[in-house]
Amino acid sequence: MRDKIVAGNWKMNKNMEETEALLAEVSAKLPDTDAKVMVSPTFVNLASAVNQLESSSIEVIAQNMHFAESGAYTGEISADMLLNIGINTVILGHSERRAYFGETDEILKKKVKAALAKKMTVMFCFGEELNDRKSGNHFKVVESQLKNALFGLDAKSWSSIILAYEPVWAIGTGETASPEQAQEMHAFIRKTIATAFTKNIADNVSILYGGSVKPSNAEEIFSKPDVDGGLIGGAALVADDFIAIVKAI
Ligand code: PGA
Numbered sequence: 001m002r003d004k005i006v007a008g009n010w011k012m013n014k015n016m017e018e019t020e021a022l023l024a025e026v027s028a029k030l031p032d033t034d035a036k037v038m039v040s041p042t043f044v045n046l047a048s049a050v051n052q053l054e055s056s057s058i059e060v061i062a063q064n065m066h067f068a069e070s071g072a073y074t075g076e077i078s079a080d081m082l083l084n085i086g087i088n089t090v091i092l093g094h095s096e097r098r099a100y101f102g103e104t105d106e107i108l109k110k111k112v113k114a115a116l117a118k119k120m121t122v123m124f125c126f127g128e129e130l131n132d133r134k135s136g137n138h139f140k141v142v143e144s145q146l147k148n149a150l151f152g153l154d155a156k157s158w159s160s161i162i163l164a165y166e167p168v169w170a171i172g173t174g175e176t177a178s179p180e181q182a183q184e185m186h187a188f189i190r191k192t193i194a195t196a197f198t199k200n201i202a203d204n205v206s207i208l209y210g211g212s213v214k215p216s217n218a219e220e221i222f223s224k225p226d227v228d229g230g231l232i233g234g235a236a237l238v239a240d241d242f243i244a245i246v247k248a249i
Pocket residue numbers: 009166170171172173174210211212213231232233234235
């Protein structure tokens with residue numbers, strides 16, 4: 001059985017007081033759910049978020065990390081630093097990291113390897129751009145992103161991988177992939193993993209959808225058989241919206 005997951009990616013939003021207030025509201029309103037609920041505030045607020053949510057089932061996760069153990073990498077954060085403050089899951093490969101910070105498949109492959117070596121869970125993001133979809137190349141692009149960063153993994157690493165399919169054209173644009181488009185791609189992703197590894201691995205990996213998920217569309221997207229939850233950006237910044245999305249799963 002694969003996990004159902006709703007994760008909030010706060011990106012570069014919310015100062016310390018705002019973070020505290022949003023976490024307090026989300027944890028107070030959190031419904032009983034079998035789904036795993038995760039939140040990802042900015043780095044400077046991670047340690048206090050972990051402390052604040054100590055007795056909550058909500059997991060605090062990081063938005064990024066560097067692949068090196070330590071050293072002269074100004075501005076970067078290592079896996080050990082995250083583990084040291086109680087963070088065990090890291091988002092890697094977000095399209096904003098790829099587009100604005102030059103993260104390539106090659107870099108991501110190193111980051112994934114570094115996180116797994118430290119026994120962290122990786123939420124790996126990938127997805128095609130609008131021109132890929134318009135030209136009908138979306139399956140090919142997604143397959144190559146997966147292949148380049150993840151197909152070198154050994155079979156047992158897959159229990160520490162969560163996938164997040166995020167079509168770039170749907171992120172922060174208000175435009176969402178239709179539930180059918182999401183299901184079609186998620187089924188393709190599962191088939192691609194089954195072919196490269198095993199059906200068992202493919203059946204057990206959670207595949208989240210991300211890109212303008214909101215209370216009004218979450219239920220329909222989550223109802224699709226290969227969609228195991230969502231990675232939520234904008235709507236995760238408003239407690240009631242995020243909670244409504246958690247309820248939708
Ligand atoms: P969005 O962001 O929900 O604001 O589109 C999703 C994401 O970037 O993970």
